[in-house]
Amino acid sequence: MLEQINKLRKKGQNELNALNSTDQLPEWYYRYLGRKGDLTSLLKQLGTLSSEERPAMGKVINEVKQELQESFELRQKTLRETNLSQQLGIDDLDVTLPGRPCTTGHLHLTTQTLRRIYKIFQEMGFQVYEAPEVESDEFNFQLLNIPEYHPARDMWDTFWVNDEVVLRTHTSPGQIWAMREYYPEPIRVILPGKCYRFEQITPRSEHQFFQVEGLAIGKNIRLTDLIGVMSEFAHKMYGVERKVRFRGSYFPFTEPSIEIDMSCSCGEEDGTESSGCRLCKYTGWLEVAGAGMVHPAVLRNGGYDPEEWSGFAFGMGVERPALLKHNIDDIRYFYGNDLRFLQQF
Numbered sequence: 001m002l003e004q005i006n007k008l009r010k011k012g013q014n015e016l017n018a019l020n021s022t023d024q025l026p027e028w029y030y031r032y033l034g035r036k037g038d039l040t041s042l043l044k045q046l047g048t049l050s051s052e053e054r055p056a057m058g059k060v061i062n063e064v065k066q067e068l069q070e071s072f073e074l075r076q077k078t079l080r081e082t083n084l085s086q087q088l089g090i091d092d093l094d095v096t097l098p099g100r101p102c103t104t105g106h107l108h109l110t111t112q113t114l115r116r117i118y119k120i121f122q123e124m125g126f127q128v129y130e131a132p133e134v135e136s137d138e139f140n141f142q143l144l145n146i147p148e149y150h151p152a153r154d155m156w157d158t159f160w161v162n163d164e165v166v167l168r169t170h171t172s173p174g175q176i177w178a179m180r181e182y183y184p185e186p187i188r189v190i191l192p193g194k195c196y197r198f199e200q201i202t203p204r205s206e207h208q209f210f211q212v213e214g215l216a217i218g219k220n221i222r223l224t225d226l227i228g229v230m231s232e233f234a235h236k237m238y239g240v241e242r243k244v245r246f247r248g249s250y251f252p253f254t255e256p257s258i259e260i261d262m263s264c265s266c267g268e269e270d271g272t273e274s275s276g277c278r279l280c281k282y283t284g285w286l287e288v289a290g291a292g293m294v295h296p297a298v299l300r301n302g303g304y305d306p307e308e309w310s311g312f313a314f315g316m317g318v319e320r321p322a323l324l325k326h327n328i329d330d331i332r333y334f335y336g337n338d339l340r341f342l343q344q345f
């Protein structure tokens with residue numbers, strides 16, 4: 001019987017080593033180690049032996065069984081590995097490589113700037129209010145105290161859709177929308193959005209751009225409130241070291257009207273008044289916003305009695321400050337969709 005076992009062991013090992021594909025493994029297993037396999041039938045024959053021979057023989061059979069089992073597992077592993085590497089050679093596809101990371105985009109510089117502006121005004125209690133981009137002549141001009149044929153219309157080169165419809169030239173018509181919606185409540189909103197002007201496109205001006213309008217309506221709102229809010233904004237947006245300057249101006253929908261400027265960063269190093277640079281056109285000052293106290297006619301058009309109510313409004317650009325902050329020399333990049341530009345911010 002010992003001879004029989006040894007023969008089986010040798011044969012099993014040889015056949016196992018001769019296998020060259022994982023497909024052939026089950027058949028081999030079934031023949032040698034399976035429930036009806038050769039080793040099992042040898043174990044069954046133990047009963048025919050004498051009780052002295054039986055334990056020693058049983059031990060040998062079990063050892064061979066274990067040995068074949070281990071060899072089987074090893075062979076299985078090697079065959080699987082060669083299988084994989086063969087396949088990789090054929091398909092040129094390495095399934096074990098990590099996947100390519102997907103590139104995620106990020107917010108446009110304009111959106112980033114808008115969100116900084118929202119945050120600062122939000123801290124001062126202003127809500128965001130959205131108004132239409134396509135407006136009527138009435139809202140874009142007339143209700144803002146700019147009658148037809150009034151020379152002030154020349155301040156806004158306009159895209160006309162037809163005789164009555166325009167692409168809004170500024171966010172100011174939103175003032176009327178907000179007042180008519182909120183009357184008779186006090187108001188504190190900012191109105192961000194796209195504006196359009198029929199202008200030649202140059203490095204400094206686009207025919208489309210963003211503005212953020214502000215509107216506060218209440219009882220006893222005064223020019224000093226406007227000055228306080230705009231100073232706070234300029235300091236939070238550009239730094240406390242910046243000086244803010246207010247000068248008289250003209251807008252048909254505010255009275256009095258002012259222009260808000262901020263000292264240019266070129267004057268910062270020595271702490272003195274700016275000597276000027278290219279950005280500020282050698283004046284030392286940068287324009288931040290147009291503003292003023294809401295004109296009584298405009299308050300009335302929004303439904304508020306100017307005898308009882310007062311308010312301030314301001315309007316500022318969004319691309320221009322971003323352009324100044326990052327030293328970008330051409331506003332057209334904002335709408336050019338060139339990733340080499342966009343990815344820098």
Ligand code: PHE
Nearest residue numbers: 170172251290291313314315
């Ligand atoms: N709408 C004006 C413009 O676009 C800016 C402005 C807004 C001025 C609100 C005063 C008050 O030029």
